[in-house]
Amino acid sequence: MTNTDRLFAEHRHGVFRFLCRLVGQTESARDLTQEVFLRVARSGLPDTDAGGERAWIYRVARNLGLNFLRDGARRPATGAMIEPATSPTQELAVALNQALQALADMDRDVFLMREVGGLSYDEIAAACHLTTTAVRSRLHRARQHLRATLAPALRKTP
Amino acid sequence: MDTDFDTLAAWADGESVDRGAVVRALETAQGRDYVVDLMALRRLVMVTAPEPVGAQRSAEPLYRRWFVLPAVAAAVLCVAAGYVAGMTTPRATAPASTVMPASVPATVSAPAPTHVIRFESGVDWRETTGGN
DSSP, X not given: OOHHXXXXXXXXXXXXXXXXXXXXXXHHHHHHHHHHHHHHHHHOOOSOOHHHHHHHHHHHHHHHHHHHXXXXXXXXXXXXXXXXXXXXXXXXXXXXXXXXXXXXXXXXHHHHHHHTSOOOHHHHHHXXXXXXXXXXXXXXHXXXXXXXXXXXXXXXXX | OHHHHHHHHHHHTTOOOOHHHHHHHHTSHHHHHHHHHHHHHHHHHHHTOOOOHHHHHHHSOGXXXXXXXHHHHHHHHHXXXXXXXXXXXXXXXXXXXXXXXXXXXXXXXXXXXXXXXXXXXXXXXXXXXXXO
């Protein structure tokens, strides 16, 4: 198994979910996930440890996602990523997406890297070019906002 | 309180934090509510995440799927077994009932008509010109 295969196997689901939240469209997130790993394959791995690899992959994913949104001047569609009638939590998903889109871009991305990608604070700092203290601060702000916005939804989360 | 929340968040995220600070933060009702909300938020993100089924399927090369190799092996075995069976089985001869009896004459005449229908020109049909 090559390094790219290994990285793809380990991170494709996390990257896909991260991009889904970022761009708000399942199909586009799928395409962008493929693009992330194509870039990884083309450019080769940086000389770093596993945490550095993950930070690097999410940096590529974030850049591609932001480019996608910027190029089309698109805003994530808050309801588009929810597959129709597949989940009883559809209402919650729409509420979460709306709350996420109300965050500052960097706060949202830091939150998603933590909660969806499972990155550590140091990895998020490396991926977003921030200090670890800034990551903690942004994460805290994002959570406080989401907590306030989604208070009713959090009480009935299945 | 924000410092307490920050400590609890870092603890919930698996970061290294001072144990005493976590205990102190959890002694307050707001601290405990915060941790519960963090977990609920995490759960909410998880349960509403789309499943990357299509990405997984399209990403996996066909030859790596578990059922492909056995299916190909079975098909090859069937073809090989059919070929061997065909080569080792004696050729079937024509059934005896299809052999022409020696008593049949070389020329066979048509049977005699049982009824003859006659038509007369000018009565049953008329000759015309022009191809109609």
